[in-house]
Amino acid sequence: MENGTIKRIAVNTGGGDAPGLNAVIKAVTMSAIQRGWEVYGIRDGYNGVFLPAQYPNGDGVIRLTQEIVKDITAMGGTILGTTNRGNPLKFPMKTANGTVVEVDRSDEIVEGLKRYNIDAVVAIGGDGSLTMANEFHKKGVRIVGVPKTIDNDLSGTDTTFGFDTAVSFATECIDRLHYTAKSHKRIMVVEVMGRYAGWIALNSGVSGSADVILIPEIPYDIKKVADFLNGTFTEEKDYAIVVVAEGAFPRDGGYAVIEKEAGKSERLGGAADKVVEQLSHLVKKEARTAILGHLLRGGSPTTFDRLLSLRFGAAAVRALEEGQSGVMVAHKVPNMTYIPIEEAIGKLKTVNPDGETIRTGRELGICFGD
Amino acid sequence: MENGTIKRIAVNTGGGDAPGLNAVIKAVTMSAIQRGWEVYGIRDGYNGVFLPAQYPNGDGVIRLTQEIVKDITAMGGTILGTTNRGNPLKFPMKTANGTVVEVDRSDEIVEGLKRYNIDAVVAIGGDGSLTMANEFHKKGVRIVGVPKTIDNDLSGTDTTFGFDTAVSFATECIDRLHYTAKSHKRIMVVEVMGRYAGWIALNSGVSGSADVILIPEIPYDIKKVADFLNGTFTEEKDYAIVVVAEGAFPRDGGYAVIEKEAGKSERLGGAADKVVEQLSHLVKKEARTAILGHLLRGGSPTTFDRLLSLRFGAAAVRALEEGQSGVMVAHKVPNMTYIPIEEAIGKLKTVNPDGETIRTGRELGICFGD
Amino acid sequence: MENGTIKRIAVNTGGGDAPGLNAVIKAVTMSAIQRGWEVYGIRDGYNGVFLPAQYPNGDGVIRLTQEIVKDITAMGGTILGTTNRGNPLKFPMKTANGTVVEVDRSDEIVEGLKRYNIDAVVAIGGDGSLTMANEFHKKGVRIVGVPKTIDNDLSGTDTTFGFDTAVSFATECIDRLHYTAKSHKRIMVVEVMGRYAGWIALNSGVSGSADVILIPEIPYDIKKVADFLNGTFTEEKDYAIVVVAEGAFPRDGGYAVIEKEAGKSERLGGAADKVVEQLSHLVKKEARTAILGHLLRGGSPTTFDRLLSLRFGAAAVRALEEGQSGVMVAHKVPNMTYIPIEEAIGKLKTVNPDGETIRTGRELGICFGD
């Protein structure tokens, strides 16, 4: 497929919600229309082309127009839906004898795209969606990825959209929890998202004046945390805020925890519950948890995320116009650029324990549990 | 003590935090200064006069000036602190033989007020603080109460400050949880404050487009809730939001719950956890909890609450000027008035299950579990 | 037309935008669907039925479903549009000789409603739209009005939706202007909406800690304003905030202004400009204007307005079900009720200069220019 032959592109969104998805869709749509291309939105990940029977009205793929995208920049969620019914690369199917096997049905999607005469695709999604995009690229689909993770843990790009919104709301919640903690003279242990990387905990904890911040990159020593907290309590300041990333974990074996446990907590709240339980033996104050995880995924994107999303979307269309495929748009401050998807996936971007923001936190008097 | 002889008043805040406390303090201060009175703030409930030894710098009672209160209207928390060390009416003290008994030490507070030449007091607080204020009134202290409860469950006043702020933030959180619920195809069970009254759950649930709202005033039938939810799921809408007041409880004995259990949940999250557990047997979707309780107490008051608080504070000073004592300021839309504290305390204002807002909720298609 | 025979209703929105319109539409739609009725939305005031040629796709009237209204509660604006092309009661038309005359074309709308088999109408709008609704009522159309004015100046109802949102945003802007005024040592004269009534200025000014509030109900004496301001400036506080309603006016003839001038300012900013000009002769500080009018009409409704709007919409459908027509839903705290439209229109609800809120303002030390 040659550069310049594009007449019709598709865009889709996969995985969990992230504020800014609609702004990316808008930018893709407007940028493509400016070039005289037609734009189609695939519903629910790839379902719109993969499982058309689920769309009896034939709206598994919808034409995106200027009118449709005009007012969506500030809307949370995605007008296209994100929910795949299973991974098409490993689709669970029943065999004749009743056992379930995983089947690669990605060719059906490639054919589905052809059926709609789609010349190229902008795939917005996280690690899983980008892996899938790369497979399609190998099968000859002209495709460009836009990275999506509110955890900000994707390698290869300086920032991702949704992260600023998540940090902002987490900080607002932490601000409010100061009042509760203070009037009840308690320790509030606030858990935020971040299974493998502590970016949200770090940025919201520093901005929200936390006393302690625990992240997966710095396994914590609960005794040091407790000693620190006991040292901060005064007549005037008899409460504390501890911000914990979902994947934070204690470093000693005293609690039978090993490093690889990081990020394995079964459910939201696990990390905070563990901290509360451990602290109960070591500090005299009551400690309570507040689990913010569920609250951080939704909502209208901040202005920062809106602009970032629009730039990601426009850059994706530029990449397609330049004949790129198999690449992901990456934000390298101050510009947008492209890198091979292969370089981006499977590698986490984690917090540098000796980096400038952690150092700032320490200089502000925050304890990181080490 | 005669009307017109006031030269010096005190103001204090007791109990949990509520957005608007500082605005009440400002209005009391400014209104009193306009009348040529001096105003003093008692620190930490009554501690500032009761336990002066805790304030080695002699700042248990501080002079409030126009300068000090100028910019506090929009600030969350209270510049005076709320935390009593125990109820002075039932103060725990050790006897000679080591047992602990509850002693009435309220006379020490009355004397403390005299020591500072306080002619009258504005006491801002909830049921407990108002009860205490009434005791002081009986002991000859000229005192006017300002009601404080973000649950809006205080009898005798149409509205209380802090409630609009709590409902607003709860609604914002529910808005965000729609996105999480949708992208994960889950039922989110959101617990909000309201041990005895469902006002916050009702108002935030209706405003936040909940599918189900469970409040203490309407014991719920979990089977009806489950049937309702199962009936709402479609291809397009395969998630749900259930808002639960802290004190909501099931009506049948199947779960060994009796009416008097309402409001007895030991900790935040109990009501939501119960709903999730019960639903797990009855619906096929995953259900998860989000506990907002801790988040709703703090933060900057909404404009509605700011104005209401300022009006409460100014009305309290007017009441003192008119020679009132033992009364509580009450909001009877559209004006402020006074009622005897005795009429206000100990009586809950609960949601009328046949009232207009519940009816609106039903007409919007919301299920109340009955 | 008998009670109980309703099968199909229509809803429309007229006049300027007000946050909460979509919530009313949602409540009307859901409440009607609950009763087994069909609901249609008329586009752009009555244009959808009046001037169908403007809707070549035949979408001048659209079916409203649960799906369509599901997520609109928190959206600003109105999904139906508000813009009439001229008043159908006085529609400008060209005669044969080229002059333009005003023609009553309301019968075409009545016929248009019949063409769609509309049994009853919920008309959401201000004074003009309600007057029109009353005309349709007289012509036999079963119609219930929902009052809309963000100025809160409509007689017959305690509150109207959109007002709380306007006051909230005005207050947020005033909060911010304190910083600008302070760092530049200036007087900021902030103009807000309120041509005939000072509700927005009063509530936002008191909540936003204004020094001076000028409203149409209290003609101001600029010399008193200047003297007051000159008296407030100190080393510590060398700036001021003056909040002016659009329709505020000076009371003396020195500026050749007469009472009936109130509300006649040709354009936003006129009232503030006049104050700045007058103050320039009387105070030594620079004064600048900030005109908020345009900013106050839009945006997502506050939770307070969301709930109020939903209750208005549900009450309108209840009124239709009860066989009412020619009435307007009115909020009489704490319930919704109905009053004849004739009692509501043409009468302003203005601020009582001796009322409780003004009194609170004075006790806070605010100058009202008198």
Add this chain to the structure above:
Amino acid sequence: MENGTIKRIAVNTGGGDAPGLNAVIKAVTMSAIQRGWEVYGIRDGYNGVFLPAQYPNGDGVIRLTQEIVKDITAMGGTILGTTNRGNPLKFPMKTANGTVVEVDRSDEIVEGLKRYNIDAVVAIGGDGSLTMANEFHKKGVRIVGVPKTIDNDLSGTDTTFGFDTAVSFATECIDRLHYTAKSHKRIMVVEVMGRYAGWIALNSGVSGSADVILIPEIPYDIKKVADFLNGTFTEEKDYAIVVVAEGAFPRDGGYAVIEKEAGKSERLGGAADKVVEQLSHLVKKEARTAILGHLLRGGSPTTFDRLLSLRFGAAAVRALEEGQSGVMVAHKVPNMTYIPIEEAIGKLKTVNPDGETIRTGRELGICFGD
């Protein structure tokens, strides 16, 4: 003065307000306390040491403690004040014959610092304050600058605090103006700050879905703007939003404007008024102005700005510890670094008309007037 000998530092804030000043003060204070240093805040720029007579209570310089800075991160404004009474380098003084001359009184400040035994200074301010800091550096004062401009137009640093807050609020206002513009079918011409650089206009205009963005870096052709606008109006979309930087100007001589006029507008609103006047001849729609300038300077910093400010403050103390002087902290994503003040001052960072964000804007269909 040797590295390591620091025992006592001072911090001050100069020039206009910017959200984040208090967070910088907090970080400077906490970072210094961590190192065992004492920290003092100079009031009102340098007034606290320069004109001590203005502080009769001797509080021209105040000790900053952990207690004082604990809760200031999220507060707008500056707890120290910013207002110099005149530039100490060019201080206006009356001579014997009554004429006024400008005198360099900076030595008095150097002496004032010595009087308080200040070993080093962190000076937070814009171009003027940094120039002054450099002068003090030359006179032997150990001093590090922190750049402050909400216009984001300071050379040498990728970002400055306060900018994200200003862009965020401008975008929120533009969002709201869409509703007003739409319901009145008007063109809203929104003026934002940016005398020499169009950063705020560009970022808020793109995020806020403006139709046209006019910035100083791209002199505009009003005819092209009018033609563009006339081409965008449809039945569905009969309104428009034009965002104008304060310093935007037309490129042709038809309006007798020359390039050097950029940034010379005498007062806020000039640029918007000119656009409205010019458009009135060329488009049929009404156009109105909304001047946001005054609103953008104040308010609580966004989370982004909080974190940035804290990092700036901590980095300034690190610079002092390392023995730096005459340098300014600069944000070079992702880290903080230092550059000589001389390299930073007097050079503007303007929008690149061919850069990636402008390009994104064009691809979104936005007109930049060229």
